[in-house]
Amino acid sequence: MHKLLNSVFLSFVCLIIRLACGTNYPSVGVIGDAMYSYMTYTGGWYMNLNINGTVGSQGNPEGTLTGVLMSASDVEWPLEAGESILVAGMAELDALLLRLLSDPVSSSNVVGVLVDTANSSNPSSMSSASKFPGAFNAPYSNTEYIWNPWGTDLQRASVPFPVIRMSGSMSRHVEAKLRQNRAQNYKGALYKADLTMSMFAEHNSTYCLLTQGLGCQPLGGFSVWAAIPPMEPLIPNLTDSLALMDGKGALVAPSSKPITLVISQINSVSLFHDYTKGCSAPLSGLIAMLTAMTILSLNDVGRDYERQLAFLAVAGEDWDYMGSRRLLLDMSVLNTTATSGLNLTLIDQVIELGQIGKGFNYSAGMSQLYVHSQKPGKTEQLYGDANDLIWALMNATIVTSEIDATLLQADASNPGIPPSTLMTFLRHKPSIQGVVITDFDHQYQNTYFDSELDLPDQVVIQAISSAAIITARALHNQASPRDLPVTPLEVNITQINHLVFILSTCLMWDGPQPNGLQCDYVQSYINVGYTNQNAEKLTQPFPWHYVGIVAAELPNPTNTTNKREIFNFLFNFMAEMAASNSSGYPCDPFVNFCPSGQVCTAWKSGHNPLKSRSSMGRCMTTTTRFTQATSTRVFFVNQSDDPVMLLRDDFAEFNKQYNWPPDPLWTESYWSAQTPTIKVYHSEVNFVQVAVLMSGLALTLGTGFAAYYMKKGFENSLVGKRTQTRNRTSRVQQ
């Protein structure tokens, strides 16, 4: 009742207010809403740290920053005065940031930078990576080579003001305010904004991890690898729950089969982490690898293979090859359960599927891919001769009639392989015959490498299908027994294109169903329950293209709990495609474990031990493992069932042996919920405020005095008149 009265009353009050003031607001609260427009959590250029310092942008660690909204295009450089919040479209953002990085005078007068995403004009190129991403890892000395001509290396820069990406609706709102500020020539009552983007971490990653407590968290995720055919377990028919929980069932029996490893990457990065897309780099390669596995699985091959095939989806490679560096430490020094079977001494071939999304020659109307290999070298180390692999790939291309595709050998003038995980493997084992399949020859075709514009429209499905078919055929050819004629792989091109299309919709697109991780296909493997609301109020799976922060590894490397959904999906998908058969026993990651040599797949309740018939997983005979992809210094130990993070520093020998630079120990700063926040409002000129205050005080005092003196005057006049009258009266009486 009270509420009803309130609303009845308020609506009337507001009607009157609106008449009195000429507004169109239906309630007092709405007037408040009209004064301030807010935007929370659309992504800022968050702070990352390594052992040397910070990258990214930082707001006021104590609270908010206030400045006048100003269009970056209206700035007369250098910006010499004022506390300005510069607003730039996507197309001008990189130039603006580069300018501010090189211009300390202007930079000191900038309070923040807002990115207008409503402006539809995209830059022709945008890349936050350097011109040679990860050059330190190159197996050749020409680290000046330009693979990525559009690289700005902004992702490794640091600015002292917040850089915040606005949602589309906020952008349009701010655009209107900017027009007004511009019309007033940035004088008078202007639109201002309060920016909140406090990054908690300070100094560097060791400081924020060890001294600050909750300052930051290491970056990290999980790489997933799977073997075709499945490897033999070390302890067959192990069913003891405790031993299985401890990961004993994941140990693999020694083997002598040489291993061909297929690699693709999972993550990408951009300035605004959560808006990373990474469609061409690296998802096109990842999807091609998944599809190649599917082709092999559909043909039910592997039983008679003389080679062991292994497929690796590696996470976190954008952070100085964090994922592969850790994997090789685990493989060669720590011999973890998770890498049991992935024996580096047996790995002699590596095929990496790099960015292939643009691998389509429109004039020829066919897929066009390039195969890169490391030249064996003359005076330096002798790298493995990849001609055998290249021959197999070329041959596979020739026999592929389902789809028009060409595979070209990359130009010999290239200094070597392009940036890839293969570089890490060659660092550890130069004799590996390694190739990288890409859509480019001398330099990236993708002008949006490591930016949020690396969108699905940068990707041609046919290129992915081609790469998948060629790789599958080449692998089949390499692994099949040499002394017998090779059974050709059957490929149903419609089915394959369909799969590539579905995987692209699920992995490349964001957003609510049916796109993104919530698509039916992914949901048939895992339960995608962890969602959030984006700035446009759309519920979507948590952003995952950026690697994110580390989670503790579990002793059993096939346990799907405590892992983010993308890693779980990859695990389940790869487990199914690499499985030789399904035993079909119901299982879960808590009590009902699968026996050794098998993996529990398609468990659909995440962390929730509650199970129903439909959410139970099924045991499959497959060798599929999670391995930790984080810094080589980050480890977890179990203390009374709680994983506690340790920073180890005892791999100097390993680093020295393989000539690794010190581990950068990449971390991400903590920040409070609702970061970043933008609050836009019209700000009165100080002079006007003081003038109103003075007039208010003057009017109040004036009214008081006037009333007082009027009363006095009235009384005086009365007294006067009375005296007069009394005198007259007395005179009359006289």
Added chain:
Amino acid sequence: MASSAITFFAYFFLGIGPGIAFFVAFISQKSFLVLLSFFSAFIWLIVLLFTSAIFKGFLPVPETASSYAGVLTTSVFIQEVVRYGVWWMHKKGIVILEKIARVKGRRFGMLDKLYLALAWGYGQSVCHTVFFYLSFLPLTTGSGTLYLSTCTQMSFFLVGALYSIAFGMLLSSIMVVFFDGLHTHNWAHVAFAPAIHLAASLMTLINLTQGGCVIAMPVVLGLGAASMVYAGQLAWRKGIIEALDETVLAPLATGDGLLEEQEMQPPAHDHASSGETLSGATHQRAVTRRVPTTVSG
């Protein structure tokens, strides 16, 4: 932040300060007037609630000047009907007060009636200020302000503050004039209240046009000031006449009505009983009584 505090106090003093100063100078001196103005504010609150309940069915009204005019006219009409009811309560109250005055041996004069009318009017203006201005004043505690596209010259809050002043002056004054009109059967004065109220309300419709606030604001402020001046001079005139009348019958200190809690000399009996008549009659009598003195003087 300091600037937010400045904004809040600036608009507080501008929109409400004069009303408070007026209250301190005129109303707060007499506790009965304080109570009466609170009672009046309460009555008007109920009237506004009632009005809004009626409009509940029609809101939101179409955004046209004519439909707004309809709402305003209806609202003013209801308030003016209630004003007549208030007059009725005022009249009843006066009878009681005069009886009390007689029993206590005090005097209840024209000046007191003017004060009562002022308290009624002040209550109405307080009610309007509280609900049409104070209700959104807390919004000024933030760092932002609000300018409407139709009025880029003044902020929303400045407009609100100036209207608070204008309607404060207007509503306090027209009650005095209205009561006087009914007292003296001066129909021009009786019509003055609804006419000015409606005129001022309809003037606000000009705000809906681009830049209209620049025209509407001075006009409404002017109407408020004019009503105040008119009521002021009316009160001054009547007050003095009545007081002079008093001096004829009972020469007393000024401003010492019933509402001044001060022992009075026993008033002249014939005048005290004349309280039941309209002050116009008193006025006429005072005039007639004064005639001989003037003549003789």
